[in-house]
Amino acid sequence: MTITYHGRPRYVLLAAESWDAEHTGDRDSSHRELEYQFLVEHMDGGLLVIDPELKITDVSSAAALILGQRQSALVGSPITEALPSSTHATVLSSLRHVLRSGEQAQFDLTLDEENGTRLRVRAVPWVEGIALLVRLNYEGDEEARLAEQTALEKARVAHGRIEVIRLSVRGTVSMAEAEFARLIGLPRERILGLRFADLIAVPDRPAARDAVEQVLSGRSEAEAFDARLLCGGAKEIGARISIAPLASGYAVGGAIVIITLDPGAETVQ
Known part of the structure; x- marks a missing residue:
């Protein structure tokens, strides 16, 4: 409804719902534009x-x-x-x-x-x-990084006593190499999905669980500890284990575990 004054339109009378719908749409549009600009610039x-x-x-x-x-x-x-x-x-x-x-x-x-x-x-x-x-x-830069990664991998293989595995955000094994599977005496398929702490000798599991939790929670940039790996049956082998987080955006998306084996520390229970 239009209200006139001396024959000229002066005011417009409309339902409150129409007013709210029109101005809410403007606010939503402005808000989306701000979100878009923020995303683009960051x-x-x-x-x-x-x-x-x-x-x-x-x-x-x-x-x-x-x-x-x-x-x-x-x-x-x-x-x-x-x-x-x-x-x-x-x-x-x-x-x-x-x-x-x-x-x-x-x-x-x-x-x-x-x-x-x-x-x-x-x-x-x-x-x-x-x-x-x-x-x-x-x-x-990309070629240099690739060359460095290749050299590190060759050195690791030649060293023969270093194993690398990857953990998920839940602390389970998400990547393990065939050599590591042979070391602990389990098929690779069975290792994937296992909690990392379950691969450690029972007395050393509290230290392993604590290190994994510290890293995956983002409270620590890296953790290292000594432990014994279960290597099939009752065999155990000593190792130095270090864990560092894998970044995923602004959060922790998992962890890399480096295991340095100590064959001289092998024991049989």
């Missing part, structure tokens, strides 16, 4: 949103920094203006495939050949277009 890497015409409609400050351009200059421009020119054919083909199929795509683009700097891009279907998650990838 995600790992940068975000670009492009429409079906492959023009940029939104870009995070992190993405602009990665690409070395201003946010205001990127919005409204074709995606090809934001990415290395030498990669346009590959990029356009991949993005059109995402639009057609609704499937995700991932590709690497060279930003600086001399320094080995690459741009890793993941393209996922968006509400109206595609969201591009971008992050820098330094080829040299």
Whole structure:
């Protein structure tokens, strides 16, 4: 209902439910926008949103920094203006495939050949277009890490007295190598899912349970203790055991256990 004053509309009378619905919608929309902006500015890497015409409609400050351009200059421009020119054919083909199929795509683009700097891009279907998650990838650093991991693994195998297993957040074994299974005399399938403390001699289990709890609860960065492993039947073998947490986002997602064996401490009960 419209209330007039001297023939001109002055007030509008409407149901309280209509007023609440209209203004609650505004509040929800504003809240969602704030949540979106918070997520975009705190995600790992940068975000670009492009429409079906492959023009940029939104870009995070992190993405602009990665690409070395201003946010205001990127919005409204074709995606090809934001990415290395030498990669346009590959990029356009991949993005059109995402639009057609609704499937995700991932590709690497060279930003600086001399320094080995690459741009890793993941393209996922968006509400109206595609969201591009971008992050820098330094080829040299990755190769160095891989070489180091390979060298450490070779050294561990040559050493012959070190075993590595992984624990779940519940303290159960989630990964064990065949050599460790042979050591304790159980099929690998039976080890997976067992509580780590159950692989330890009974007198040493309290120390093992306490170390696992300290690490998985996030109260300790690492724990180490001496214990005896049950190695089939009544055999036991001494070991030095260390446990460190595996990060999963901002929480602990499990733990890595390193076991240094001491063959000289082997006993038979």
